Amino acid sequence: MGADHETAAAVDVREVVKSFGDKPVLRGITWDIPPASICGLLGPNGAGKTTLFRLLMGILKPEAGSIHIAGLDAFDDRVPLKRLIGFVPDEPVFYNYLKGREVIELSAAMHDLDLDEMWRRIDPLVERLEMAAHLDAYAEEYSRGMKKKLGLILALLHQPSILILDEPTNGLDVTATRSFFELMREQAAAGHAVIFSTHLMDQVERLCEHVAIIHGGKIVLAGRLREILGGRTLEDVFCESTAS
């Protein structure tokens, strides 16, 4: 797989190209994401982070190149991959006629989970995210942060080995952000890969072992955060990498 680390990559992206109409967005993305680690994806507005995540999720198909996740093709094998991946989109959207509890149960049914077992497992997470009091309200009426929390619960419902999170802490309050950090560290400690996009440098510095910066349709910098920083701040590294 050509990874720059000892273990096989959880996600292996090779020379991926994607355009919208005649507008090229990704011009040859190559990126290895190791298992059992937290990787932050940074990039200026419009750099293509969400587009790349949609490609990883098999929502979009690359025009050229390949994406393999746990050895499966991200587009052709997108249905079996749903069992391995938990995804939180930038702006989670829910059916307007379902309460939070029903959204969770629908998602559990789609993953073929036993409801009693699922609730026993998920209740502590619901408590940690302070969502227990809101599960009988309609999810579409939730605040932005509450929608993110429900999205995170859904992403973790089926115990995926890879988490893909698009700006996961957008809208989260201080306590919820702290809970999110703890949860992500637990996921990585359990051997799972966590990939998340953000504009918040301090979150990457506090949470991530690996980082990647996307700019001009390419990954311009990727690797272990400590080695990349070399004593500089991530903000400095980011500004240098995205200057041209």
Ligand SMILES: Nc1ncnc2c1ncn2[C@@H]1O[C@H](COP(=O)(O)OP(=O)(O)OP(=O)(O)O)[C@@H](O)[C@H]1O
């Ligand atoms: N469905 C679409 N149709 C046309 N253009 C699109 C579509 N989706 C994204 N784009 C364009 O692709 C480019 C990358 O967008 P994307 O949302 O992937 O960037 P991003 O890095 O996630 O940005 P941000 O940090 O602002 O969230 C932008 O120029 C955007 O306008």
